[in-house]
Amino acid sequence: MNRDLLMSDAVHFRISYEINPYMDRSCQPDTEAAVAEHEAIAAAHRAAGRTVRAMESAPECPDMVYTANGAFVCDGRAVLGDPPAARLEEIRYFRSWLKENEFEVFDAPYAFSGQGDALACGRFLLAGYGQRTDERMHGFLAELFGHEPVLLRTAGEEWYDLDLAVAVIDERTLAYHPEALEAGSRSRLHELGLELIEVDAADARAFALNLVSDGRTVTMTQGAPRLAATLRERGLAVVELDTTELRKGGGGVRCTALTLDNTAPR
Numbered sequence: 718m719n720r721d722l723l724m725s726d727a728v729h730f731r732i733s734y735e736i737n738p739y740m741d742r743s744c745q746p747d748t749e750a751a752v753a754e755h756e757a758i759a760a761a762h763r764a765a766g767r768t769v770r771a772m773e774s775a776p777e778c779p780d781m782v783y784t785a786n787g788a789f790v791c792d793g794r795a796v797l798g799d800p801p802a803a804r805l806e807e808i809r810y811f812r813s814w815l816k817e818n819e820f821e822v823f824d825a826p827y828a829f830s831g832q833g834d835a836l837a838c839g840r841f842l843l844a845g846y847g848q849r850t851d852e853r854m855h856g857f858l859a860e861l862f863g864h865e866p867v868l869l870r871t872a873g874e875e876w877y878d879l880d881l882a883v884a885v886i887d888e889r890t891l892a893y894h895p896e897a898l899e900a901g902s903r904s905r906l907h908e909l910g911l912e913l914i915e916v917d918a919a920d921a922r923a924f925a926l927n928l929v930s931d932g933r934t935v936t937m938t939q940g941a942p943r944l945a946a947t948l949r950e951r952g953l954a955v956v957e958l959d960t961t962e963l964r965k966g967g968g969g970v971r972c973t974a975l976t977l978d979n980t981a982p983r
Contacts, residue, residue: 718837718887719931721768721978723784723814727755731779732966734803737877739967751962755782758936758970761956765934770977772814778807783968784975785880787811789835791862791979794821798831801849823861827851832975833878837864839888840982841909844868845879847899862981867909869902880927880971886953887932890914892944894921920944924960927969938969 730751732742762769774781786804788795788811795815797808815822827850829835834845835858842864844855848871855866869879875897876882882897883906892914895903906913916925925941934954937945945955960969 718885718978719767719929719974719976721770721976722762722929723770723772723787723975723977724755724759724762724973725772725774725781725784727751727774727782727963729774729776729779730755730782730963730966733779736801736803737967738875739964741965744965746962746965751782754959754961754963755973757958758960758973761936761958762929762974765931765936765954765956767931769974770818772810775806775810778804778810780804780966780968781807781810782963783833783966783972784811785968785972786831786833786878787975788815788822789829789832789858789979790815790820790975790977791837791864792981793819794823794861796823796825796829796831796858796861798833799825799827799829800831825854826857827854829854830878833880833972836879836883836885837976837979838885838891838911840865842866843879843883843885843891845871845882847871848874848877864982867905869905870899871902872897872899875922877967878972881924882921882926884926884928884930884971886914886930886935886948890951892916892926892928892948894918894926897921914944914947916941916944924964924969927971929971929974936970938964
């Protein structure tokens with residue numbers, strides 16, 4: 718889980734439009750600092766023993782640094798994202814990279830935020846909808862890959878992707894912010910029989926849940942001390958990184974890495 722990752726780069730990262738509540742064209746990221754943050758994330762993944770594959774960003778795609786939205790990948794097959802119009806140009810680059818690297822590639826039949834709204838957790842696929850992903854998309858994924866979809870509607874555009882509201886720590890453990898999910902979705906999460914770690918609003922709004930975990934090491938943002946302490950108490954190694962500039966576009970550690978080693982239930 719999360720041992721083989723695709724990352725782009727932050728060379729062309731900027732705020733050219735506003736498609737989530739965090740983006741403000743009057744508050745541009747410092748490119749040099751953003752590149753340094755991104756390189757530190759990649760270095761932390763490698764230090765944890767993960768493979769990081771690189772895809773060069775395109776000048777006309779300022780959000781390409783957030784590779785998680787480009788697709789959902791499982792067992793050598795990839796379903797491309799179908800993002801907001803401002804980011805559609807990215808998809809042809811993901812298509813090319815995935816095909817060149819011998820993944821079988823499928824188009825999304827409905828609006829789809831890629832891995833941002835599709836988090837694999839054992840036999841489950843945590844399936845975000847209501848903001849950027851059409852709920853019908855998850856029936857398509859379930860048929861293709863065989864996961865049991867767990868439909869989770871996020872509670873407003875602040876949580877525009879599920880990976881801001883829920884994090885997979887391992888196949889038996891999730892962290893989540895209750896108020897980021899609508900009531901019915903919170904109930905559905907509690908029915909799964911998984912161990913749940915509640916994260917408070919302060920940590921969640923600091924992008925604490927936008928993390929990458931391989932079940933041994935958790936790579937996450939700085940500024941979420943309560944969650945970091947909880948994870949360490951459970952015996953996990955926790956690496957906390959600065960994501961100040963990357964967060965100006967509405968993304969963090971999880972957003973910058975597309976997982977390539979998801980597996981379907983056996």
